Structures are given as structure tokens and as C-alpha cells.
Amino acid sequence: MAERIPCKTEGCSSTILPATAAKTGGICMPCQQEQVRQEQQAYIEQHRKTVNLYEGLTNLVDILKVMHAQRTYSPLIQYVDYPHSKEHIYVSLTAAEAEQMLKFAVELLDAGNEDEAEQILLSLVCYRNDDISKVLPKLIERDMYYPSILFKDAPPEIRERFLQQVEWDDDNRNHILIILSWIGDAEVVRQFEEWRLHPPKWAGQLFVNPDVYALEGGWELASNEKKRDLISERCYAIRLTEEQPILSVAETSAAHFLKSSNSNCPWCKRKLTILMDADTTHPSLAYLGLPMERLQVATCEHCGGFSTIYMELDQQGEPVWSRFNQKPDYLPNWDDEDSNVAVEEIKLTLSSEPHSPYYAATWTLTQQDSQIGGHPSWVQDADFPHCPCCAQRMRFIGQLDWADFDKYGEGIFYMFICTEDRMTATLYQQS
16 A cells, blocks of 8 residues: 655645645645635635726616616626615506506516516515505416515405305415405405315315415404404514614613523523513504503514413513413424524614515515514414403414514514413514
């Protein structure tokens, strides 16, 4: 066997065969590969060009078209980011400019660019709550039934079409039921109630009963056969304090987020986290008619990822660990793991102005999702927990997306309340 010789790279302890040394100049293959990588990186840095696709553009529609356009990646090109986010620009559009974007989306559809058209339509619907019903026939022509939220403002004739189509279209039935849940008008409510009382033959092909699809649209069938909303249309963003304009003392004190509680989790013994401590007279919560001055929603940010956590509100509105909490069969050994987020270091506040209730309804768009009110950003299926006291589904009141304020954060905590039984709940979906 040939004698191995040491690699010539300073600090490398590897040894190599003489044949390898002859090929690499006396260094081991990992060092040779690193040398090639460094040479490539040096070449890229020397020849890389900075390209500003927005240079000279002042029209917001033109800027958005550039943002939506697909780019060919090249390590030799470094694109300049626009100083404002895509969602910020959509909110800033005039009605005429929004109409131009809608027209552009139609042009993209006609050209076969469905993906880019879909992103524009979603942005108009979610960020602006615009009515795009005149485009819906084109989506139907192309069997584009997803994302279903695009059909939320569908006129009666399209709703009737879907009520008929759901009876025979096995391939698209799931999407059509979600579309109907987003439409959610009186006729849809009547039909969902009919399906609840008399399940159709095709219901056996579904994982849940047809009426349960109403949850995707943020409502359910109440016991009186009427529609019961599970969300609030009044929606305020939760943002890092440093990203917000200077707020008044009243605005700053309206809500606090991510504070350590004085109580410990009975399961893992770590401090509970107060996800939200908010003034109950704030417009985002006033509709609840709560008797206490402030609403606190607490959870265990460690165990809460594995089970719905209920808290009972005492007479002062303080959250107390609920007797209804059920410890899951599996919980990690937290002694061996670090906390993801140092909550006390994160300073969050409510925005001073409301935004669209659908702003964060589509999790796959680029916006930040943390908010009080509005529609949840479901990562998985819609999941409104049942109150353990009255068995009613609990109302959604807000959510915190860890990715909004932690570079390596992920997952969303959703917050719910049953006002009748003074019970809050949190659940988590992994992103």
C-alpha cells in the first residue's frame, strides 16, 4: 500500500495518496474543492453587477409589474430591492391604478401566465379587499378554482353555477366547497344547512361533512340555522415598534405582546407567555363586549406547539391555567433544547390604522401575518377550537407569526375566545 502524505494546506490534518497529490498539487480533495470555491467567489465578487430595475420608475403600476416579473437568477447580478414592500404598494394604489393591475392580470391570463396573474389577483383581493368578480369567468374557463378566496365576491349566477357543479364534479369538489364557504351568502348558508341535515351521496368522499367547510370562510352554522361569524372584519397589524411611526401614549399602551407571565406551565415548568395584553375598548376587540378592562391571552410557547392550550379568565381578566387542558402523549425534553425566541427582547405594537380583514388570509403571500382581528393565516386547515365548557367553536381574535420578528422564527400561534365562558385558547401551526 502506498504511503500517505500530509496535505500541504496549513492547519489541515488530512493525509492523501501520492496519486491524489499529483492531481491536486499536494492538497486533499476537500481543500482543493474549497480552493475552487474561493476562486469562484472571488471571480463573482470582481465581476458582479448591481442592477436596479426600478431606476427611473415612479408609476406604482410599473413598479409592481417589475416586482411580479420572474427573474433569471445569476450569481453575477445583484438586484437592488425596492425600498417599499409589495403589499405596501398595493395598499397605496388608487382605484384607477388597482384597475390597471386587474387589467394586467387579465392580459397575463390570456397569455398563459397563470402563476403571475394569480399573485396579482390575490394581492388585490387580500391587501385591498377589491372586488374582482368580473375576472372570475376567466378563472372558471381555466379550471382555476384555487386559491378559493379569489371567489369571495362572486355574483349570484356564479354561486348558482358552483352549487350545481359541486354535485357532479368529483375532481374539484373540495375547492368548490371552499369557494362556497368564502361566498357565504344566505343561499350558501341555506345549502350548507341542508347538507348538514341531509348529507348528499358524495359526502362519503370527503374527510369532513360538507358544512364543516364553512370554517375556511371564517364562519359556521349556528344551532338556529343561521350563519355565525368566527372572525372580526376589524383588523389591525401587529408590528415591530421600530417599524411604526411615532405613536401616542394611548396607542402604545393599547396592546402589549410577548411578555413573560408570573405563572409557570404545569407540564414543562417554564414561564408561560402572555401573547397579548390589550385594551378591550380598542376597535379590534370592542365588538366582544368584554367586562374587563384588558384581555390577556396566555400560553406555553413550548408545549403549545403540541396541544391546544386553554386559559380561564378570572374576575380581573387574569388568565389561569384551565382544568380542561389535556397533556399530550408526547412532549420534547425541554431541558435539552433552547428557547427559540427571547420574548422580553421583542417590542411589538399595534398599527394605528386598520387594514383589510383579508390582508393575511393567504399565508403563501409575502406579507407579515401578525394581527388582531381579520381572517387567520392558516398554514394547514382551518381549525377553530371548541370551547370545553359550552362546546361552541371559539372566535378567532388574533395571531402572532414568529417569522415576523425573529430571523429564524417559524410557525403561527392563533388566539381564540369564548366570551360566554370567559375562556381563551391558543393553537399552533408549523410553517
